[in-house]
Amino acid sequence: MSHATYLRYELVRTFRNRRFLFFSLGFPLLMFLLIAGANQSKRLDGIPFPLYYMTGMVSWGAMIAIISSGTRISAERQIGWARQLRITPLSTRTYFRSKVVGGYVMALLTIAVLYVAGSMLSVHLDARQWALMTLLLLIGLVPFAVLGIMLGHLLKPDSLGPAVGGVTSLFALLGGAWGPLSTSTTFVDIVKCIPSYWLVQSGKVALGGPGWPPLQAWVVLAVWTAALAWLAVAAFRRDTARLT
Amino acid sequence: MASTMHGPPGILVSGLHKSYGPVEAVRGVDLRIDPGETVALLGPNGAGKSTTIDVVLGLAQPDAGQVSVFGTTPADAVSAGRTGGMLQTGSLIEGLSVRELVTMVASLYPHPLDVGQVLETTGAESFAAQRTTKLSGGQAQRARFALALVGDPDLLVLDEPTAALDVEGRHDFWGSMRDIARNGKTVVFATHYLEEADAYADRIVVMARGRVVADGPATQIKARAGGRTIRATLPYADLGALRALPGVTGADLRGEAVVLACSDSDSALWALHSAFPDAHDIEVRGAGLEDAFLELVSGDQSEVAAP
Numbered sequence: 001m002s003h004a005t006y007l008r009y010e011l012v013r014t015f016r017n018r019r020f021l022f023f024s025l026g027f028p029l030l031m032f033l034l035i036a037g038a039n040q041s042k043r044l045d046g047i048p049f050p051l052y053y054m055t056g057m058v059s060w061g062a063m064i065a066i067i068s069s070g071t072r073i074s075a076e077r078q079i080g081w082a083r084q085l086r087i088t089p090l091s092t093r094t095y096f097r098s099k100v101v102g103g104y105v106m107a108l109l110t111i112a113v114l115y116v117a118g119s120m121l122s123v124h125l126d127a128r129q130w131a132l133m134t135l136l137l138l139i140g141l142v143p144f145a146v147l148g149i150m151l152g153h154l155l156k157p158d159s160l161g162p163a164v165g166g167v168t169s170l171f172a173l174l175g176g177a178w179g180p181l182s183t184s185t186t187f188v189d190i191v192k193c194i195p196s197y198w199l200v201q202s203g204k205v206a207l208g209g210p211g212w213p214p215l216q217a218w219v220v221l222a223v224w225t226a227a228l229a230w231l232a233v234a235a236f237r238r239d240t241a242r243l244t
Numbered sequence: 245m246a247s248t249m250h251g252p253p254g255i256l257v258s259g260l261h262k263s264y265g266p267v268e269a270v271r272g273v274d275l276r277i278d279p280g281e282t283v284a285l286l287g288p289n290g291a292g293k294s295t296t297i298d299v300v301l302g303l304a305q306p307d308a309g310q311v312s313v314f315g316t317t318p319a320d321a322v323s324a325g326r327t328g329g330m331l332q333t334g335s336l337i338e339g340l341s342v343r344e345l346v347t348m349v350a351s352l353y354p355h356p357l358d359v360g361q362v363l364e365t366t367g368a369e370s371f372a373a374q375r376t377t378k379l380s381g382g383q384a385q386r387a388r389f390a391l392a393l394v395g396d397p398d399l400l401v402l403d404e405p406t407a408a409l410d411v412e413g414r415h416d417f418w419g420s421m422r423d424i425a426r427n428g429k430t431v432v433f434a435t436h437y438l439e440e441a442d443a444y445a446d447r448i449v450v451m452a453r454g455r456v457v458a459d460g461p462a463t464q465i466k467a468r469a470g471g472r473t474i475r476a477t478l479p480y481a482d483l484g485a486l487r488a489l490p491g492v493t494g495a496d497l498r499g500e501a502v503v504l505a506c507s508d509s510d511s512a513l514w515a516l517h518s519a520f521p522d523a524h525d526i527e528v529r530g531a532g533l534e535d536a537f538l539e540l541v542s543g544d545q546s547e548v549a550a551p
Binding site for chain 1: 327328331333334335337344349353388391395
């Protein structure tokens with residue numbers, strides 16, 4: 001009984017899904033190349049624009065990648081594969097773990113591709129900064145991994161696509177992944193309560209920016225993760241009861 | 245039913261009730277299946293076959309009643325890899341070849357069979373390299389059969405395994421099934437087809453309207469289900485005398501009417517006419533399965549006294 005085999009084929013399936021690769025990987029990459037490429041010599045907040053924009057696109061792309069694990073859950077429910085799996089010894093825990101790991105692998109791939117693209121547009125960081133930024137990104141993604149699972153059990157595939165698009169765009173916009181929305185202190189105080197703000201800041205902290213980790217970042221991430229996990233469990237229960 | 249088997253029964257269901265909203269899918273099912281038996285659940289749509297199967301596989305929780313599989317709960321039997329199932333609905337996930345998918349599922353079981361061997365047994369070898377999205381209906385069914393088998397389960401549950409197949413496909417499917425059942429597995433399959441149940445099961449459990457209405461060896465069930473029924477108005481009839489008529493296998497009273505189950509309705513009709521000249525309003529009907537069992541076997545109080 002090796003869950004490695006199961007996980008391996010899960011990943012194989014994900015990589016063979018071209019539509020998914022295009023939207024999760026290709027879209028943020030394309031936006032980065034177009035917009036950062038056109039503003040290569042500009043600076044924003046005293047930071048070179050490509051670097052600033054890369055951190056935003058990295059958070060957005062990684063967010064899409066990890067929430068998309070919900071798309072796969074929803075599709076498997078729809079076609080009855082979830083029922084087929086429930087009559088195998090695969091535990092619910094392992095099922096979710098494989099989905100989360102799959103989401104993280106895709107997120108890492110998105111991050112890596114954007115780092116490479118950034119380096120091509122003269123983004124230079126030392127090894128410690130790359131590593132710290134990546135680590136904080138991965139931690140900042142936790143609530144979004146849970147959100148993906150929740151959506152996967154709440155929605156059917158046809159409504160999930162738009163939902164993932166809308167939710168990720170809203171979080172990206174408010175969190176500042178596409179650039180700062182407003183500098184008014186009230187606005188910043190509000191968006192500091194949503195997890196995507198800290199996801200975006202995880203890029204900035206590696207730049208020596210103010211970013212996190214202040215205590216607030218950890219509290220916001222923990223509260224969102226707990227609340228979404230509670231909702232995800234409720235959605236899962238309701239869903240498996242209906243499946244039967 | 246007396247059992248000569250040692251150890252717990254393969255499946256033991258007692259007093260099972262299960263409703264979905266206002267629909268009472270299963271209304272009091274008792275069933276015992278011993279290890280090594282091949283049993284057909286025969287009945288029309290809505291008989292409660294799939295619901296019973298879902299409960300045995302742990303996919304549904306009973307509203308009332310007890311269910312055990314090899315002496316444990318259905319969920320424990322599933323976790324231990326002792327059950328394998330082919331569900332009525334459900335497609336295969338995309339992005340993998342048939343061989344990859346079967347290998348993936350095999351990896352979840354403690355003692356899986358050799359994947360190549362299973363693909364051969366189920367006749368899936370010729371299209372094993374194809375993606376799951378590029379299969380014909382019959383091929384997909386074989387692939388699903390391979391998924392049910394690959395964990396080498398002790399109990400194999402098949403919910404209308406041939407529903408999507410043509411006559412030839414059915415024949416091939418049961419051809420491979422026979423070899424597998426011979427290996428001492430407990431096999432339960434649901435079907436609409438009496439011929440299928442008769443040809444491949446040791447025992448047939450007939451279900452209708454959420455209940456078991458007949459349970460016995462295939463030959464016995466077939467004899468009962470294959471005939472016709474005669475219905476006639478005959479007040480104060482002597483059931484014993486009616487049952488003794490040539491061609492009659494059973495008789496029952498419905499108020500002033502009698503219902504005769506017949507193996508030979510022609511002889512029975514002539515005999516009835518000469519022995520009971522005052523029998524009138526005579527109807528002879530080819531008993532569909534459901535009719536035969538509802539009329540005769542389940543001539544129980546609840547049907548008669550139903551509000």
